[in-house]
Amino acid sequence: MIPNLDRLAGIGSTAELRVGKLLAQAELPEPATCLYSVHLPVHEYKRMSEVDFLVVWDDAVLVVEVKGGRLGRHGGMWTVTDRYGEMTEKREGPFEQARSAMFALESRLQGRLPALDVAFGYLVVTPDQELGDDFEWEPQQHAGVRSMSVTGIEKALEETRRFWKKKVGRPVRGGAYRDLLRVLRPDFDRVPTLRTSVVGLENEYVRLADRQYDLLLGAERNPRILCIGGAGSGKTLLAAETARRAARQGHRVMLTCRSEPLVTALRDQLRGTDVMFVPFDAALDSDPVDVLVVDEAQDILNVESLLQLDALIVGGWSSGRWRAFCDPNNQANVDGTFDRGCFDELAALSSVVELPFNCRNTATVVHQTQTVTAADLGVARAGEGPPVEYKRCPDRSAAALALDAQLKRLRREDVDMADVAVVTMCDQASDSTATATKAYRDGRLVAAAGGIGPAVSAARLVTAAEIKGLEAAHVCVVDVDDTHDPLSKARLYVAMTRPRISLWLAVSDRAWRQIAEGPAPGGPN
Incomplete structure (x- = not known):
């Protein structure tokens, strides 16, 4: 499930939350991923924001539309009655919404992946009622109350997948799972901002630049990463997100840097996670951790500091898991000591990722700073x-x-x-x-x-x-x-x-x- 299930708790739709929990537990034929657009701004990607859930297989992409409450249709108009008895009326019903979202998504993906050959389809889920037979939909395009269990949603998804593959009229080539996620994940898997000077923006999410997102995906595969980027390239945001995701996987994670104000800001931002936030001077007294994340690493890239931190990582710098984020050219020696030889040594031990974009400053500020x-x-x-x-x-x-x-x-x-x-x-x-x-x-x-x-x-x-x-x-x-x-x-x-x-x-x-x-x-x- 992307984003992780813990982000579903803040949504307003009880129906979507129920379906999301079932989808997160469903065991589908591998590979398969479910994407959820909980934080997708409507004004930014209108056609994408209409997708509640998106299930991606190797050979099929399924739009899942969830409609809670009691549905009715009279004189060509659809009505939805919520749990408080409030009724809303719409001309476009859930099946038409799902159908139009499917076509828009298919068009977008075909434009990005010209060789794509998979089946596209949709499924409307009504957790609070069963819908009778109707000329507007086939039974395989709808899942009702009887499907509101883990095994029920698994069966509904598999039947719907077979239905849409059969409608193509020929065998699909498939093999598109990795390419589909590469295109789709950045739209759905957004990252919380680090607006440390403003109250109450913990729920504001941003879509990362491609290179930033590649780093997050790389952090899922590579044990050691050295991230290089100038000011405003998103290093601190990515440091926090890699720490969050590593802790979510059950690792013992520490995020450290020399700056106590930055440690305080990061601790506030990731409150509620299991990440340990410790200023560098205090970190040296800690027990070894599974994953060490170092922000503003140029401040501690010297022989003495690296030797001290080596004992903090299970496996040390050479064999352990760590992520270091630094600006070795422009911010070195502002607050600490930077040794180019130490930097080169870490680079030789790790996968090096460079961030080419400034995502914070306006073009005017960038030009004047340069x-x-x-x-x-x-x-x-x-x-x-x-x-x-x-x-x-x-x-x-x-x-x-x-x-x-x-x-x-x-x-x-x-x-x-x-x-x-x-x-x-x-x-x-x-x-x-x-x-x-x-x-x-x-x-x-x-x-x-x-x-x-x-x-x-x-x-x-x-x-x-x-x-x-x-x-x-x-x-x-x-x-x-x-x-x-x-x-x-x-x-x-x-x-x-x-x-x-x-x-x-x-x-x-x-x-x-x-x-x-x-x-x-x-x-x-």
Whole structure:
């Protein structure tokens, strides 16, 4: 069952939940998979969202339409009466809905897989009643109350599969199971977002880019994976999802990184799972785990750290199961120590996956970050956004006034201050120009060393190290004094790649001139 059965609990349809539980227990001829569109946005894939369940075999694809309540048909109109006695009336009945969804799906798949030769069909399931004989459907196209058991749903599916294969009028070639799942799984098997700065979005799901999804599928087969990608490529989201799926399979899983704020955000995101979330320094005292997931791995790719972590993995780095996610070029040494030799050693032990797309930042932010830091952020997929704004500030006083003005402007535009992060290039937030602002004195801007979560409705002041791996809707960058120094440039890269929507920077006279001159040779390190 894709997604896993535990995601069915939040759906509103009792009928779909009942059928989903039966389908999850059904034993069908291998190979077979059932896909469920519980989180498929109607506005995004209208024709796909009409599919309740989709059963995929090697030689057949079956659309399953579920209709709970009491069904009736009078004068060409269908009625559905729910458990509260509420009646709704529709001209299109469940069989026509299933039929149109089947044809749309067949057309889409034939376009993606021209050599596809399988049977397409549909089955309408009415868990609350039996439907009598009717010219609109054959008995093999309907399953009612008598099929509401594991053996009953197995029998109904197998009879329906044989019915639609026979209707083709010739033997189908089949052999399409792997190709069908490759095309269909990304549409159904979506991943929860990591919008750590916004409350209540745990149920928002996203469709991954093809390379991101290939990594998840690879994690099901490969014991050791090294994932490489720039900021915004989805490394943290994928780290969390690989950990979630490994724990669901019964493995003892630990997810670790150097950043305590990131560990806190991930723990909140995956609350209710069996994944252990431990900052790197504390992880070293833990017992070995079956699967180790390391996010922001460039921070701990050095001989000492790798030797310490080796004891945490059953089988060690060479023979154990692990997933490491890192940006070895642009974020190395911002918060930790990076050794290229250690990176190469891990790469030799693992399957290496590169993520070519930036899925967080707008094209405008990607272009400006590349212009200022010479970093390769990959291809932007988030579309255009508002222009990146630079404010030239000759001294700290001017920078504080400029930041106050920008925060006030965001408030006038009805931006929730909890969606704003102010990132300082200083070592400590307490040394930042931002502490001299009126917003800081009035509590509309607060230091957030413990993370950038939504504890208060105020903008958060963080260092580049503290926000690395996280994001915010709107980012203001301050204390930008040097864009050519390698460490300063790496911090600036981190800061500039955090926003999902808008980016604003207060820069000194020297930094202004350096930006005009272009990045120093070599790019971030």
